[in-house]
Amino acid sequence: MKMENTDKSNGELESLKKENTYLLAQLTKLNQKLEESDSFKSHFISNITNEIVNPFTSILGISKNIISLGANKISQIHSMANLIYNEAFDLDFQLQNIFAAAKIESGEINLELTSIEPIAFVENIIESLRFKSEKKAQYIEIIAHDDVPSNFVTDEEKFNVIIKNIITNAIIFGDDKTRIGVNIEGKDDQIVIKVNNKGSLIDKEELDKIFDRFTKLDKNINSVNQGHGLGLSVTKSYLEFLDGEISVESDENIGNTFSVVMHPSENNSDSLIRDDDLFIDDSEIF
Amino acid sequence: MDNQLKMFIYPGKLYASKIPYQLSTILGSCVAICLWDSTKQIGGMNHYMLPLWNGDGLASPKYGNVAVENLIKKLLFFGCNKKNIKAKIFGGASVIKNTNDFYNIGERNIQIADEMLQKAGIKIVARSTGGDKGRKIMMDTSTFQIRHKFIEKKNF
Numbered sequence: 001m002k003m004e005n006t007d008k009s010n011g012e013l014e015s016l017k018k019e020n021t022y023l024l025a026q027l028t029k030l031n032q033k034l035e036e037s038d039s040f041k042s043h044f045i046s047n048i049t050n051e052i053v054n055p056f057t058s059i060l061g062i063s064k065n066i067i068s069l070g071a072n073k074i075s076q077i078h079s080m081a082n083l084i085y086n087e088a089f090d091l092d093f094q095l096q097n098i099f100a101a102a103k104i105e106s107g108e109i110n111l112e113l114t115s116i117e118p119i120a121f122v123e124n125i126i127e128s129l130r131f132k133s134e135k136k137a138q139y140i141e142i143i144a145h146d147d148v149p150s151n152f153v154t155d156e157e158k159f160n161v162i163i164k165n166i167i168t169n170a171i172i173f174g175d176d177k178t179r180i181g182v183n184i185e186g187k188d189d190q191i192v193i194k195v196n197n198k199g200s201l202i203d204k205e206e207l208d209k210i211f212d213r214f215t216k217l218d219k220n221i222n223s224v225n226q227g228h229g230l231g232l233s234v235t236k237s238y239l240e241f242l243d244g245e246i247s248v249e250s251d252e253n254i255g256n257t258f259s260v261v262m263h264p265s266e267n268n269s270d271s272l273i274r275d276d277d278l279f280i281d282d283s284e285i286f
Numbered sequence: 287m288d289n290q291l292k293m294f295i296y297p298g299k300l301y302a303s304k305i306p307y308q309l310s311t312i313l314g315s316c317v318a319i320c321l322w323d324s325t326k327q328i329g330g331m332n333h334y335m336l337p338l339w340n341g342d343g344l345a346s347p348k349y350g351n352v353a354v355e356n357l358i359k360k361l362l363f364f365g366c367n368k369k370n371i372k373a374k375i376f377g378g379a380s381v382i383k384n385t386n387d388f389y390n391i392g393e394r395n396i397q398i399a400d401e402m403l404q405k406a407g408i409k410i411v412a413r414s415t416g417g418d419k420g421r422k423i424m425m426d427t428s429t430f431q432i433r434h435k436f437i438e439k440k441n442f
Contacts, residue, residue: 105346283424
């Protein structure tokens, strides 16, 4: 009897030890994050300036120039309008991510499920981003497998933000004159989307940090890379709501690959509400 | 009853309303805290999965410390008084039978609820926490009446 007790408490001791080690590791990680948080803050301010104030200044400046131009200078007006479009597109995208992050953090998030056609949906997003890749002479290739379901139930808006963020990142952080591969395939009832680019590789130890908010691996203020480090954290949170997963691989030969696995969403709330009658019959009241 | 506004509280979501709502959710190791101001008759609910935000990802109400604070803030924003707010807490079961389940997520989730509500000076007037069964709850935000039912084991 006594032996058994000792065995049991030994086991408990062992698991407590394990727990302790795990918690200590967590604490160390958290401490490190706290130390970094101050520098994050100052980076955030400079990023915001780059991402929001600069585009606005350009848009204001260019449109003022257009106003002062004569109506006969249509080609000049055309190229200036193009510049405005570019700036406004980026600005709109940054704001979408900021608002999405604010909504997630305040808990005001709802699922609005509709049925979409996955391949056409991703193709549309790529088309809308094509002008960005063309500026860097990159080529986006989409490979769609036959096993992708033609209908897929998900939240269209969130799906859009997820895919747009990953492809935009692939363009921004990809080298000039390289190929960006977008691969869509079906697996059971899920879809798997892989986006691959060739650019600077992500360090192994930084791989799990890229989904934290305000983390930019390239912390250089004068960096040519845009972004405030919200995109991937929004992407990850949205995927959690949609019951999906994201993972990254960084390999010298293949480049960086972001893989997103999406499950079709079920409407939980519907099934719950359908159970109402039963629920009311034999439930306790608190 | 038929015209009652209904909402399902997904994990990581929180909701409070001035108009009567029927809020429902399904809980495993997650915890839902229901708060209600007895004089204003305004209530809300959250649903969190993990006790503490550790700097990973976004500081969303998926984490207990964020979820409790945000829900209290929301009620205060509606003009509620902390003194009149009461709490009922649910969930935190250990539904996932794991041999090396030393993190005790459910238990930790309950612990953070107790700690944070105590710190905020909010009294817990009812609870159904722990155990090994999932729960379904449905709250009427105008009366603070909560229907509660255990459900069979499932993965959450």
